[in-house]
Amino acid sequence: MLSEHDPLLVTFEEVALAAGVSRALVHTYLGDRRGLLDAVQVRIVGRMDTWVGQGLGRVTEPADRLRALVGGLFGFVTDERDGWSVLIASGGLDHPALHGVRARWTVALADGVPDQDVAAQAVVASLLLGVGGWVSRGIEPANVLGPLQRALAVD
Numbered sequence: 001m002l003s004e005h006d007p008l009l010v011t012f013e014e015v016a017l018a019a020g021v022s023r024a025l026v027h028t029y030l031g032d033r034r035g036l037l038d039a040v041q042v043r044i045v046g047r048m049d050t051w052v053g054q055g056l057g058r059v060t061e062p063a064d065r066l067r068a069l070v071g072g073l074f075g076f077v078t079d080e081r082d083g084w085s086v087l088i089a090s091g092g093l094d095h096p097a098l099h100g101v102r103a104r105w106t107v108a109l110a111d112g113v114p115d116q117d118v119a120a121q122a123v124v125a126s127l128l129l130g131v132g133g134w135v136s137r138g139i140e141p142a143n144v145l146g147p148l149q150r151a152l153a154v155d
Helices: 012-019 023-030 033-056 062-079 081-089 096-110 116-136 141-152
Strands: none
Touching: 012 023, 012 033, 023 033, 033 062, 033 081, 033 096, 062 081, 062 096, 062 116, 062 141, 081 116, 096 116, 116 141
16 A cells, blocks of 8 residues: 555555554554654565565675675565565664664674675665666666675676
């Protein structure tokens, strides 16, 4: 429902009707609109982290970690376009849950090299800000890897 309408304008009545429950029940579980958006954002960020984590968990080399991150994000945005749209439209890129995920991804890319931390942060931020548009325009993950590899100075 939130992907079909502006998530910031959906009412509790609409949520309750779509869920087949009372407005009071929705209010009891979620509190207010911020609670609704927070719950949805946490769920979407968790799914996105799972997509990326599946690839990151299988690799050990820095270049492979970057490929896993890029591939996971492209896969998530492609297959879960509605979730991505809701995350973007509701301000979810600034959600505390995503801050934690971004920090873990940064550590994975920096590979314990102190000088790599800033470059890894920039790469993660660039991916999150760019991936939706890249997927929409049909850009392949391989075309994004080169510039990001140069930013991290990995092969």
